[in-house]
Amino acid sequence: MVLLTITTTHRPATDLGYLLVKHPGRLQSFEVSGGTAHVFYPEAGEDRCTAALLLDADPAAARGAKGPGKGPDTFTLRQHVNDRPYAASSLLAVALGRVLRTALRGDSRDRPELAATPIPLELRIPALRCKGDAATFFEPLGWTVEAAPIPLDAAHPEWGPSRYVDLTLRGTMRLADTLNHVYVLLPVLDDAKHYWVSSDEVEKLIRAGTGWLAEHPAKGVIARRYLAHRTSLTNEALSRLSDVEPDADSVIERAPRPESLAALRRAAVVRQLAEAGASRVLDLGCGPGALLGELIRDRRFTEIVGADVSTVSLEMAARRLRLDRLPDRQRARIRLLQTALTYRDDRLRGYDAAVLMEVVEHVDPPRLPALAAGVFGHAAPRTVVVTTPNVEYNVRYPGLEHGRMRHHDHRFEWDRAQFGAWCDDVAARYGYTVTRHGIGEEDLEVGTSTQMAVFKK
Missing domain, CATH: 3.30.1610.20 (Hen1, N-terminal domain)
Structure with a gap:
């Protein structure tokens, strides 16, 4: 009821x-x-x-x-x-x-x-x-x-x-x-x-929002949530809500849309892998394969492994990458493995680099030492790239209630000092050096939305 x-x-x-x-x-x-x-x-x-x-x-x-x-x-x-x-x-x-x-x-x-x-x-x-x-x-x-x-x-x-x-x-x-x-x-x-949210929902939003939505300070959040976070529909709705109307006698130069944080994160990770000279790469906790898609398009990466504990996620990654349609040469470059990162797996040894992109925060804190031992100690690639949310930045998200985490499955979210302490401990324990970087627009008070660490032997 x-x-x-x-x-x-x-x-x-x-x-x-x-x-x-x-x-x-x-x-x-x-x-x-x-x-x-x-x-x-x-x-x-x-x-x-x-x-x-x-x-x-x-x-x-x-x-x-x-x-x-x-x-x-x-x-x-x-x-x-x-x-x-x-x-x-x-x-x-x-x-x-x-x-x-x-x-x-x-x-x-x-x-x-x-x-x-x-x-x-x-x-x-x-x-x-x-x-x-x-x-x-x-x-x-x-x-x-x-x-x-x-x-x-x-x-x-x-x-x-x-x-x-x-x-x-x-x-x-x-x-x-x-x-x-x-x-x-x-x-x-x-x-x-x-x-299911389709293009018809844009019409409903525009019609019901007439007279109030265009001036609402949270119209971006409203459009995104109302349209089920579908980027193309959200952009269409926000464009139509704009007060600027082009006419036949003028050309309006629109500012380029900023890249999403997810796209910036993937680009930053790929850039670090390229700078490290890695050609054989592990995407650990690959999920449905967003980063794998970026890696397979870059010919510098000759062997790519996506690993995840969820077989459902691996099936989604296979569909996303269209593995059944890839040419044989492309298909030979990539493998998908089901494994738990908190256990040692010999199949993950011997690679140039590994990525833990938005993974560690999904692991229960008591299991983090086991994850570090499996990745940094047993698999031991020359380079490891880790990204995780910066909890200090959460105050800049207007729709995020105080004390709530960004995702329902997050076990924790670290501030910059906590992430730094974890990185320093792992680097010292397993013989790496570590540098830390920010991803996304930097706020002078709370830093960037995503924090990244690059470990190197």
């Missing part, structure tokens, strides 16, 4: 029913893609009126499963096993767009003047998954925001808060603007959608 309530004290408050095009005296139910949506009024008086949208979510329906009597798969696991995430906030946003479509457009046949008038409103969502600070997104729009963290277990306050908040918004707004704010920002706060 997901609940959204809308309250007004505008007199007569029951005019809220005209704006929503939903009668205060009736319970109405609607079948939507995520289940069944119900609209009802817990209170409806002259001084105060509250409308509630309650979504009885059905994950199987949200994933496109067949309902009873609609096909032979009704009772199979197909309804419950799917690669689409269950995102309650996204389900609620879709229900809102379906059930309150007329109000979202700002249309009201019976109260057109009121539909165009800001009125006092209070919105509440008692349980909302929230990544970051909700005020970052709503306060610039004029809302007063209360986001009370919900504890993991009320009986055990020492366990701390969950990722859910009890969200209340108060302000004086046109109802249509209010609903469009919520329609866009619900999945942004959750940073997830329950359906």
Whole structure:
């Protein structure tokens, strides 16, 4: 169940029913893609009126499963096993767009003047998954925001808060603007959608963001999250939100888009490998193969090994590299190995260089000595390149809540002093020299987003 309530004290408050095009005296139910949506009024008086949208979510329906009597798969696991995430906030946003479509457009046949008038409103969502600070997104729009963290277990306050908040918004707004704010920002706060994001979502974002999104200080974060971090769609949306419109008589010189941090990181690693004169290279913890793609395009690297503990990641890397389609000569340059880096593996010995790119922070701290022994002690390549996040830089990410790490699987994130101490200890223990570098734009106070160490024998 997901609940959204809308309250007004505008007199007569029951005019809220005209704006929503939903009668205060009736319970109405609607079948939507995520289940069944119900609209009802817990209170409806002259001084105060509250409308509630309650979504009885059905994950199987949200994933496109067949309902009873609609096909032979009704009772199979197909309804419950799917690669689409269950995102309650996204389900609620879709229900809102379906059930309150007329109000979202700002249309009201019976109260057109009121539909165009800001009125006092209070919105509440008692349980909302929230990544970051909700005020970052709503306060610039004029809302007063209360986001009370919900504890993991009320009986055990020492366990701390969950990722859910009890969200209340108060302000004086046109109802249509209010609903469009919520329609866009619900999945942004959750940073997830329950359906595949395509180019159609750009149109939805532009339409719902008309009049407010282009000037929002966090529009980049909003577009990126709303569009599921798809770079091409995000760039298209931000371009269309720009106030600058080219015409036939002028040519606008656009500033080149900055490279992503991931691209800068890969370029920095490849540059270090080239400077070391490495030709036989290990990509340890290669994941789905982003760095492997860069290495195989560079003919200086004659033998490339991608190693990861996850067979799923290795399968993704093979697909990404199109190993089954590579010419024989190219295919002979690369191998994929399943192995755990915290154990010694003779197959990793004898290489010129090894890369641990964004890997160490995924290892439990008590296992780091075993990883160092396996890589620096047993495999012992002449050069090792290590990159890891700089936790000091996290304060520069507006959507990252204080104390949260950049990825849910990170076991820790080091500041520059901690990383330096680890590097010095490993270098002394295994007979390497080490130099440290930054990757990304440098901030005078907190350094760069990524820190890199280059170990050499």
